[in-house]
Amino acid sequence: QSALTQPASVSGSPGQSITISCTGTSSDVGSYNLVSWYQQHPGKAPKLMIYEVSKRPSGVSNRFSGSKSGNTASLTISGLQAEDEADYYCCSYAGISTLVFGGGTKLTVL
Amino acid sequence: QLQLQESGPGLVKPSETLSLTCTVSGGSISSSNYYWGWIRQPPGKGLEWIGSIYYSGSTYYNSSLKSRVTISVDTSKKQFSLKLSSVTAADTAVYYCARLLLPEESFDPWGQGTLVTVSS
Numbered sequence: 715q716s717a718l719t720q721p722a723s724v725s726g727s728p729g730q731s732i733t734i735s736c737t738g739t740s741s742d743v744g745s746y747n748l749v750s751w752y753q754q755h756p757g758k759a760p761k762l763m764i765y766e767v768s769k770r771p772s773g774v775s776n777r778f779s780g781s782k783s784g785n786t787a788s789l790t791i792s793g794l795q796a797e798d799e800a801d802y803y804c805c806s807y808a809g810i811s812t813l814v815f816g817g818g819t820k821l822t823v824l
Numbered sequence: 825q826l827q828l829q830e831s832g833p834g835l836v837k838p839s840e841t842l843s844l845t846c847t848v849s850g851g852s853i854s855s856s857n858y859y860w861g862w863i864r865q866p867p868g869k870g871l872e873w874i875g876s877i878y879y880s881g882s883t884y885y886n887s888s889l890k891s892r893v894t895i896s897v898d899t900s901k902k903q904f905s906l907k908l909s910s911v912t913a914a915d916t917a918v919y920y921c922a923r924l925l926l927p928e929e930s931f932d933p934w935g936q937g938t939l940v941t942v943s944s
Contacts, residue, residue, distance in 0.1 A: 715887055717870070750930035752871075759920060759937050760871065765930035803871050807929040811859070811876060811884040818870040 718743065718804055718816035725822040731792040734819045736804030737785060742814055744785040748807035751780060751789045754818075755800045763802075764789060791821070799823040826851035828921050828935035836915075836942050842908040846921030846935060853902045854879040859924035861931060862895060862906045864917040872917075876924050877904055911942045 719737040726732040736743065736751075743749055749767045752760035762771055764780040767787060777792045787806070791798055804816040832844035846860070853860065862874040875885040877895045885893050889908070897904040908915060918939050922931035 746929075748927075748929040750928070752931070759934040760931070761934075762930055762932040765925070765928045765932075769928075771932065805871075805873070805930070812886070813861075813873040813876075813924075813929065815863075815871040815873060 715808055715812060715814045718806060718814055720802075720804060720816040720819045722817070723820045723822065725824055726791075726794045727824045728794055728796065730794050731790060732794060732821065733791075734789045734802055734804075734821070736787040736789070736806075736816045738787075738806050738814070739785055742806040742808040743782065743787050745809070746807045747782065749780070749782060749787040750805045751778075752803045752805065753798075753800045754803065760803060794823055796823050826923065826933060828923065828933065830919060830921050830935045830938040832938065832940070834939060834941060836911055836940060837944050838912055838942055839910055842906070842911050842915060842940055842942070844906045844919055844921075844938065844940070845903050846905070848902045848904075848923075853897070853904070854899050857926055859884075859926060860897065860904045861922050861924045863920045863922060863931065863934075864915075865920070865937070866914075866917040874906065874908075874919075913942050916940065916942045 751764040754760040767782045768780040859876040861876040877883045892909045894907040918937040920937045922934040
């Protein structure tokens with residue numbers, strides 16, 4: 715199980731939109747619509763933001779959206795706000811009840 | 825509201841066994857809709873899935889840790905536990921427990937995490 719590939723960092727100005735990519739393989743991201751995304755603020759536990767590629771848990775802002783094409787999943791945050799500054803991790807089901815995380819992306823709101 | 829709380833020693837000596845327990849409150853540990861998982865995060869690094877357990881005791885482990893990991897469950901105490909043997913400094917991390925939703929295969933909620941340092 716190799717970690718999914720995410721950009722180390724992305725940045726954007728308030729009000730703008732940013733997209734974070736998460737690239738896996740045909741054994742994980744490409745085979746299952748079971749990609750989730752987590753937001754982690756410094757010193758805090760991760761929080762589920764997106765599950766099953768594009769579904770939002772209750773209480774998560776509709777500014778967060780997810781998609782997938784082939785072996786790459788993406789998280790888009792629109793109308794960027796200062797509170798969105800955090801680390802973001804993708805995670806994919808990889809078969810036989812195993813899971814793999816991405817390396818994480820640091821989002822900076824300029 | 826479901827809550828999870830990790831507990832265990834914050835300092836473990838090299839070559840010894842790391843042992844942590846996660847206590848579940850505000851909900852059932854025996855539901856067929858969930859697994860229960862352990863995830864760790866070395867300081868300044870990313871998340872790593874360690875393994876998951878069903879209330880019946882079925883387990884699944886990260887292949888890179890499988891030879892050293894044991895996850896168990898005690899439904900009567902609403903707890904599940906992690907044991908990681910032969911630890912080294914590379915096992916120093918914040919260890920999180922979390923509920924794994926089925927069939928969504930996503931973790932929610934998470935415990936607050938506990939830092940375990942491996943040092944003599």
